Amino acid sequence: MSSLSISTELPLKKETTEQVNKTVVYDTKNLNLWYGNNHALKNINLPMYKNEVTAIIGPSGCGKSTYIKTLNRMVELVQNVRISGEILYREKNIFDKEFRVEELRTRVGMVFQKPNPFPKTIFDNIAYGPRIHGIKDKKILKEIVEKSLRGAAIWEEVKDRLHENAYGLSGGQQQRLCIARCLAVEPDVILMDEPTSALDPKSTLKVEELIQELKENYSIIIVTHNMQQAARISDKTAFFLNGEVIEYDDTDIIFSTPSDKRTEDYITGRFG
Numbered sequence: 001m002s003s004l005s006i007s008t009e010l011p012l013k014k015e016t017t018e019q020v021n022k023t024v025v026y027d028t029k030n031l032n033l034w035y036g037n038n039h040a041l042k043n044i045n046l047p048m049y050k051n052e053v054t055a056i057i058g059p060s061g062c063g064k065s066t067y068i069k070t071l072n073r074m075v076e077l078v079q080n081v082r083i084s085g086e087i088l089y090r091e092k093n094i095f096d097k098e099f100r101v102e103e104l105r106t107r108v109g110m111v112f113q114k115p116n117p118f119p120k121t122i123f124d125n126i127a128y129g130p131r132i133h134g135i136k137d138k139k140i141l142k143e144i145v146e147k148s149l150r151g152a153a154i155w156e157e158v159k160d161r162l163h164e165n166a167y168g169l170s171g172g173q174q175q176r177l178c179i180a181r182c183l184a185v186e187p188d189v190i191l192m193d194e195p196t197s198a199l200d201p202k203s204t205l206k207v208e209e210l211i212q213e214l215k216e217n218y219s220i221i222i223v224t225h226n227m228q229q230a231a232r233i234s235d236k237t238a239f240f241l242n243g244e245v246i247e248y249d250d251t252d253i254i255f256s257t258p259s260d261k262r263t264e265d266y267i268t269g270r271f272g
C-alpha cells in the first residue's frame with residue numbers, strides 16, 4: 001500500500017500553548033456546510049496534528065458528526081448538502097476536482113458508534129480491505145490479520161476462533177475488531193464517531209487504552225459526548241456549539257481554564 005510522500009510541515013494558523021512546528025494532518029479553513037437551509041457548520045477553522053488525539057465535544061445537534069463525516073467526504077452522500085471553504089488533508093484540498101476521494105478512503109479510516117462488523121468470519125473481516133487492495137497471498141494476509149488484531153489489542157482473545165463469525169463477539173470485542181479492520185489498510189488517520197457510546201464501562205476502558213496506544217502510529221479524531229473521556233484521552237479539544245467552534249485548545253486548558261464562558265458552562269455541566 002502506498003504512503004504519501006508529501007511534505008507536511010505547514011505554517012500553523014492557530015498555535016495552542018505548546019504547538020510549534022508539529023505536523024498538520026488536517027487543516028480546516030472557513031468551512032461552512034448546509035443541509036438544505038440548515039446551516040450546520042459555520043466558518044470552522046481547525047488544525048489537527050499527527051500522532052495526537054483530537055476530541056470534538058459539544059451538545060447534541062451542534063455539528064460534531066457532520067464535521068467528522070465531512071473530513072472523509074461521507075457527508076456528501078446526504079442529499080442537498082452544500083459546502084464552502086477548504087479542508088486540507090496533507091496539504092491538498094479534499095474538495096478540489098482533481099483530489100481523489102479513493103485516496104481519502106484508504107488513508108482515513110472510520111469507526112462508528114455501533115460496531116459494524118461484516119457478517120463474515122473474524123479473519124475475513126480483517127482481510128477484506130487488503131483483499132480489495134489486491135493482496136491475494138494467503139501468508140501475507142495471515143500476517144496482516146495477526147498484526148491488525150494485535151494492534152487493536154484483541155489478538156489474544158480471538159486467535160483461536162479466527163474462522164468463527166464476528167457476530168459471536170461481544171460488543172466491546174466487535175468494536176476492537178472494527179478498529180483492527182481499519183488498521184489492516186494502514187491508514188494515516190482514524191476518525192471515531194462516539195466509538196464507546198454503545199459499550200459497557202470495561203470495554204470502554206479497553207478502547208480508551210487502545211486509542212492511547214494507537215496515537216503512537218496514527219492521528220485520531222474522536223467525537224465524544226463523554227467529557228471525562230475527552231479529558232482522559234485527548235491532546236486537543238474543540239468545543240462545538242450550534243455549528244461553530246467556540247474554543248479549541250490543549251485539552252488540559254479546555255478542562256481547567258477555558259477562555260470562553262460557554263465552554264466553561266458546558267464542561268461544568270450547566271447545559272448539554
Ligand SMILES: Nc1ncnc2c1ncn2[C@@H]1O[C@H](COP(=O)(O)OP(=O)(O)OP(=O)(O)O)[C@@H](O)[C@H]1O
Nearest residue numbers: 035038040058059060061062063064065066067078
Ligand atoms: N442527514 C441530515 N439531513 C439533514 N440535516 C441533518 C442531517 N444530519 C444532521 N443534520 C442536522 O445538522 C445539525 C448537526 O447535526 P449533527 O448530527 O452533526 O450533530 P451532533 O453534534 O453530531 O449531534 P449528536 O451528538 O446528537 O449526534 C442538526 O441540526 C441536525 O439536525
